Amino acid sequence: MTVETPTTGAGTGFEPRIVAFICNWCTYAAADLAGVSRLQMPPNTLNIRVMCSGRINPMLVIRAFSQGADGVLVSGCHMGDCHYITGNYYARRRLLTLKSVLTGIGIEPERFRVTWISAAEAQDYQRVITEIVENVKRLGPLTLFRDGRVVARETTGCAEG
């Protein structure tokens, strides 16, 4: 059983690791614009560009958390603006169902965010990133999946007994 030690609060030096899956056409462009506009944001996100939020398999989010992410963000185009027409609609249903499951097992809702940010909305991107990092910093590291190791990848050797 995992034991939770308090690591929240100012001065503990905890820097959250957030994985952000952002769609190429909208949110990634917003992130780019935010960068070019020199909008300041905490650097705690590991940004992963995907072509569409609809590409996000819930297993990616689950695996991100189980591998040590303290928070996950998925962000795509606004409803009706998806480059692939309907990708974000499927993503919304799929990922919000996933969120019900994750909050149900005790992962605070602030840790997993699903947002829709268009290419021009650099300030919204700045706001969302800042929010999630600050919220997760306040909540502390996610210890539910910690068995004291982080597994990056695995190769399978076979032997029979």
Next chain:
Amino acid sequence: MRDYRSESARLREIVSGLLERGEVELVVAWTEGEDRPRTRETLIGKGREDLLRKVVWSPFCTTSTVTFLKKNKAALAGKRLGVVVKDCDLQALNVLLQEHFLKREDLVIIGVRCDGLAEADLFPRPEGAEVPITSDGGGVTVGKQRRAWEDSGFTTCLTCSYEDMKPDHVVGEYGRKKGKPEWGHLARLQALEPGKRREHYAALFESCIRCYACREVCPVCACVECAIDPGERAITPRTAPSVKACAPVWACRERSVSENAVYLLTRTMHMAGRCVRCGWCERACPVGLPLMEILDLSNDAVRRVYRYEVGRDPADPPFLASYAETDPDDKGAGH
């Protein structure tokens, strides 16, 4: 009061008739097991009087004939089949039909109206050839022993609300009003604050031995090659080595909280809008994991938030393969 002896007799008539008239080649039905009142799914062909004689319907038909269909899909392909189904089995069958896993025209569906299931091992072995099994709104009786539904070992049945089956043939009348019960087990868990909930689920994840029984018995877990640690790989001697080498490993074989959680949570998501809450995964689990406590997290969202009825009709679109403009958004901290 329901008398399962006479319902079984009626069922035997229907099954015999279908086989005699050649409407089906084979029937998947429950027969009395060696260890009564346990039952077992059996494949019955024409002329198998020895098996037909043992065809039974009772609250001890606790397995799913749909699981039998999924496991034997290749062997039964192209054959016209009769299948006896309870309410949850029919829901599961509808899910598989929605996904075109099975063809409706290959099947003759014989429904048995189910009030709930009971654990055979909680009742003494009945003596004698005739096993009087009856039930009513309150419980099940085998011979002289009666147990309330709540004490019969199948808690998921208590929160079943399915009473709308539309099969080709039907046996039995409902003896228990199901209604739309509250899922108290879930409400109690969700009332705990996140830290306590994490502890609870971490203990659950830790105890899993990754036997995958939950996946194998599930009537809707039917993928030939499971995404997680496949029991069977969809490869042939012609599959290119590069394809075999690049098969992703989503969850390592290590039995640990993180890897077990990946398996259990992924299965939950793959069940979203497909789980018929038959509860067999939980009953089969050799280490007694309360699996419905995870699955119901998605089942609850599906019924309460999205108002989607699982397995209602083969023509319904699958839950995750559809969307609505009214689907809710992430409310941020408050979702």
Next chain:
Amino acid sequence: MEKALAETGWRVMVPSGAGRKGGYVELRAGGRLPRECGDHTKPSTPPKGLVFPNNEELLSYVLGVKGEIEVGPASHTMARTVLYGTPPCDTASFRALDSALLKDMAEPGYAGKRGLLGVIGMACSRAGRWCFCTSVGLSPRSNIGADLMVYPDGDDLLVERVSDRLDGLWKRLEAGAAGADEKALRAVEGKFVPRVLNFVFEAEKLADALEKAFGSPYWKEFSERCVSCGICTFLCPTCHCFDITDVAKDELSGKRLRTWDTCQFPEFTGETSAHNPRKERWARQRQRVLHKFLYHPRNHGHMMCTGCGRCIRYCPVDINIAEGVMRLGGSK
């Protein structure tokens, strides 16, 4: 007994809880030892996990900055442990496991731990619906696999010395109580009466019969409803098949892990060419039955099955190994 065990300072593992929620757990300081054992106190998980864990690190590796690889062996050891209160079906499982994993070549992971385990078996006072230890040459009083055997008699405990492994403990006990001699044992026989079953498996006759039945069409019928879940093998006290996986912690380090595997999974015999000699469920079930009643007996001289009944009780689709064996070669 509690006092003597506490004095040794060893870890004491006892069965706790019956059925699916039970397991073999460490006795807490000041805790009471079980006073009886039977099917009603038997956990669903067998004690094999103490010496053959589900997760076992076989070695670890670290890649150094100059490309050198440092391989660290795992420590195949554990605290000195006494397993107390196993019913004869679980006690006898150690005989089968020892034959399979120590004979000819000692498997390091198993050997390292087995040498540190003492087994105190307990006579069984209540058979379950699915028990059939008497059909496989055991009995509720069988001490096969035990180092010490205890026979609970009300508040008393009759202790029998079976092997020399726990002699240190035995001497401590002798000081306090009388040992079990023939007379004393006969006196308590009545408490541990075997349930009368209508079938008995004679090891050699059965092995021959099963060998002849290799091509029988019955295997298909026997396995018709099998779902290859593996529960029968995971819960079997003598099954010990395993899988080996290399797990990378990061680019530079990792470990080699052994986990339980089962002959019932299709991929157990899957080869890289995609050929699978046991692609069908009946071929895998046949393997399981024959391993227990033909191959192991021929190789080691005793049936691998101990009649605990777990595979029958917990099989989700009511497949009964005793029933199958009876059909193919058991005798009444």
